[in-house]
Amino acid sequence: MTKTDVLHAVRLARLDLTLVGRNTTVLFNVMLMPLLLAALYSSFPTGDVAGVEGKVFVLTGVPGLMLAFAVFINLVNAFTSRREELVLKRLRGGQPSAVAVMAGSGLGALAVFLFQALLIGIWVNRFEDVLPVNVPLMVLAAVLGVAVFGLLAAAFSGMTPNAEMAQITVLPVLLVMMVAAPVAFPADALPGPLAVVSNLLPVTPIVEMMRTGFLGADHFGDGGEKLTMAGQWTAALPSIGILLVWVVIGALLARWLFRWEPRHG
Template identity: 80%
Template sequence: MKTDVLHAVRLARLDLTLVARNTTVLFNVLLLPLLLAWMYTGAQGGAEVAGVPGGAFVLTGVPGLMLGFAVFINLVNSFTARREELVLKRLRGGQPSALAVMAGSGLGALALLLGQMVLLGIWLHRTEGVLPANVPLILLAAVLGVIVFGLLAAAFSGLTPNAEMAQITVLPVLMVMLLGAPIAFPLDVLPGPLGTVSGLLPVTPVVEMMRTGFLGADHFSSGGEALSTAGQWVAALPSIGIMVVWIGVTGLLARWLFRWEPRHG
């Protein structure tokens, strides 16, 4: 167990080093979500949303975008490229266990996401005067989101024939995240069936937990009323339950679809 943890940490450090050395990946993973956040906040025009300034509402939903880029797209590209280059095959045949290899990629993605969220927190404080109200809830949302979208990335990498096609394979999930998650709008603006579907998407519970954790108010419903710390955790329980279900679903998909060797054999 200790050896697997050490291997996972070592692989995570390698992942972060490779990201830092690749300007294109660094832009897509770290800066593009922040650029989209700036565009979303500009579109709000200062109007209030769910009882809070539009800028604060959008920025506290931006971690949903970050999951799409820093975790999902990043790991689909990484898993696919390493599989085609036989890196995954060599890793599986070496000392790290399969779990350590997957955990290492997940830890690297989590570090990227948390780095983005630190920048986001500074942005929120400087522009909106917001300080996080419930950091543990925010961290739990980040961890659950990385697990779900990391497993989903592993599954989608198995459907992706090569690294060049990865940019196309990820588009359906990315479009659903951009259009269906309550990043720039409250969930209740969607008509009944669409609102129900959006509420069950794995990105929506993460956004709701992040927004509630940052603002200290109930953003699991349309109310936006202030909540105590204990009240925030109680309100988050259904969202946590949805994420646990998604961990089971994406875990099965990853086990079924993920490939350690090139698709052409």
């Protein structure tokens, strides 16, 4: 990206955040619904999970699930409605490049997601007296997660005929993430087929990186052993690799399916 692209992306991200703040429905779905979901999930486990108090285990993994709302659902709706209203066509024909338009949406979604993760961090610290151990690892998980789900959102918007259908298009992805993401239990503790599905999902390495970075322990399996800072990064390498593969897959799908203009005829 050029310096001009970066400036356009930042301006578009600011516009996206302004629009989210002004739309009550979007604000509820993107900001409040994930927090309500976090409260619901945190009521499930009892006792310790992988050597961690159950509520802490859940809350440190919930940010990965929040990507479904802050990024995927948000951007599928935004891309589809803007395409149908010819906003994307006008943007592409104006000064911002295609990369700047996509990056602007991604930056806006990243800001929303990081704010939600911050709220979860404050929640955990306020009630459980736990502070994040490896913030850079958590931020890397957030950036890669937004990149993956932003690209997948672009691809899914291309398969969505109109804004009304966007609510239906996102449901399969949302349901799979809610059932198979290792939020309440480690992925290895899930039943056989569900564990296989969970390990193939891009949300799983994000959840595990977030939890490991927050707690400073190995939560890429079900052990929960304490790790040094270097050990955390070493343990995260396979998950980082998986997410980079998903970035490539998402980019290919977005390039193939994303549409800048409404369907004709």
